[in-house]
Amino acid sequence: MNDKLKISRAASRRSFLKKSAVVAAVAATGPAIVNSRVLAASREVKVFAWVDYVNEDMIDGFEKETGITVNLSTFGSNDEAEQKTKASGGKGWDVIFPSVTNRANYEDPNAPGGIWLAPIDETRANLKAIIPSFLRDSIQLGATYRGNRYLIPFDWGTEGITFNSKVLDLKDSEVSFGDLWRPEVKGKVAFRQKSVIMGTGLYLDSIGVVKSNRMLDVYESEEGARRVWSAVTDWIIERKDWFGAFWNNATEATSAFKDAGAVIGQTWDTTGLLLAQDDSAYKYRAPKEGIITWLDSVGMLSGAENVDEAYEFINYILTPKVGGVFSNKTGYNSAVAGSSDYTSDTFKRQFAEVYTPDVLNNMWWWQADTPWFAPIRQEFVEKISNA
Numbered sequence: 001m002n003d004k005l006k007i008s009r010a011a012s013r014r015s016f017l018k019k020s021a022v023v024a025a026v027a028a029t030g031p032a033i034v035n036s037r038v039l040a041a042s043r044e045v046k047v048f049a050w051v052d053y054v055n056e057d058m059i060d061g062f063e064k065e066t067g068i069t070v071n072l073s074t075f076g077s078n079d080e081a082e083q084k085t086k087a088s089g090g091k092g093w094d095v096i097f098p099s100v101t102n103r104a105n106y107e108d109p110n111a112p113g114g115i116w117l118a119p120i121d122e123t124r125a126n127l128k129a130i131i132p133s134f135l136r137d138s139i140q141l142g143a144t145y146r147g148n149r150y151l152i153p154f155d156w157g158t159e160g161i162t163f164n165s166k167v168l169d170l171k172d173s174e175v176s177f178g179d180l181w182r183p184e185v186k187g188k189v190a191f192r193q194k195s196v197i198m199g200t201g202l203y204l205d206s207i208g209v210v211k212s213n214r215m216l217d218v219y220e221s222e223e224g225a226r227r228v229w230s231a232v233t234d235w236i237i238e239r240k241d242w243f244g245a246f247w248n249n250a251t252e253a254t255s256a257f258k259d260a261g262a263v264i265g266q267t268w269d270t271t272g273l274l275l276a277q278d279d280s281a282y283k284y285r286a287p288k289e290g291i292i293t294w295l296d297s298v299g300m301l302s303g304a305e306n307v308d309e310a311y312e313f314i315n316y317i318l319t320p321k322v323g324g325v326f327s328n329k330t331g332y333n334s335a336v337a338g339s340s341d342y343t344s345d346t347f348k349r350q351f352a353e354v355y356t357p358d359v360l361n362n363m364w365w366w367q368a369d370t371p372w373f374a375p376i377r378q379e380f381v382e383k384i385s386n387a
Contacts, residue, residue: 190265
């Protein structure tokens with residue numbers, strides 16, 4: 001989900017001039033025709049999404065069904081999305097895809113209503129499309145603010161261990177975040193700094209080296225966050241010779257294995273599952289300490305200009321068929337009820353391999369951000385980056 005890519009679907013100067021000529025010609029035939037045709041041609045929705053979330057098939061299907069043009073910009077991290085939203089004053093886009101746990105980071109006393117997101121009109125958004133447990137649990141994870149819902153569950157995924165089975169012989173039930181630090185993988189480990197301090201922290205807690213209540217202490221207090229992350233960061237930096245490649249988005253994570261020589265890494269599911277589709281030597285598995293799990297969402301910005309179109313887009317992507325195709329292309333799991341009916345045999349097989357009953361009963365969920373969580377974590381991320 002990181003590094004920047006923009007897909008511009010704006011008309012070229014030639015097509016713009018051509019449309020202008022058509023509009024002028026239509027105008028001569030009477031107001032009724034102008035209103036219907038010009039209005040249909042001018043409708044658009046501006047979408048700000050993770051790099052791999054809104055694909056061409058999704059855009060084409062929506063545009064054909066509604067006649068609304070999709071203008072897509074992408075972001076590579078929650079940090080990037082938050083910073084750009086605040087810098088723009090909540091304007092420039094209509095629809096956005098934050099992780100639900102990051103909703104608090106959009107709060108700002110300078111924003112309308114104290115937040116750069118717009119409250120969801122539940123009479124217009126098809127919330128019945130969402131798997132009920134995700135809709136319910138999203139409240140605790142941060143989807144609501146001051147009694148209003150601001151974010152709708154869109155998909156969920158995980159961070160686990162991707163490894164080359166030709167190099168490492170790891171049994172599925174024994175895979176651990178500790179495997180990132182095995183002697184034989186020195187200099188060949190890929191990870192995202194802000195994630196590895198959580199995964200390694202879970203490992204160190206499990207072996208009694210750094211007690212953290214399964215890393216939940218970092219959410220309980222600033223003191224707890226500093227105590228735990230400081231100890232985990234020191235442990236990681238002592239093993240800086242193991243660092244192979246840092247990644248900040250799905251593209252970089254894949255490149256770490258294909259181009260930078262990584263043989264193991266803590267990655268998102270999309271990285272490991274798509275690598276495995278190209279080369280069966282790669283495996284993506286859940287660590288026994290608990291696979292790190294996230295819930296992403298869709299919402300609207302406070303400065304959204306195309307509100308009607310935004311609701312049409314949101315309801316379109318919350319249909320089972322679109323949810324299933326999304327999963328097939330990304331490896332992520334749709335939060336839409338019935339989407340599994342449209343997933344491929346490959347997706348179903350990989351899901352069954354990774355998400356066994358034991359794994360599903362031992363998932364570790366990112367929690368709603370606390371005021372100190374992101375800034376303190378960033379301090380230790382920088383220490384790891386600069387080690």
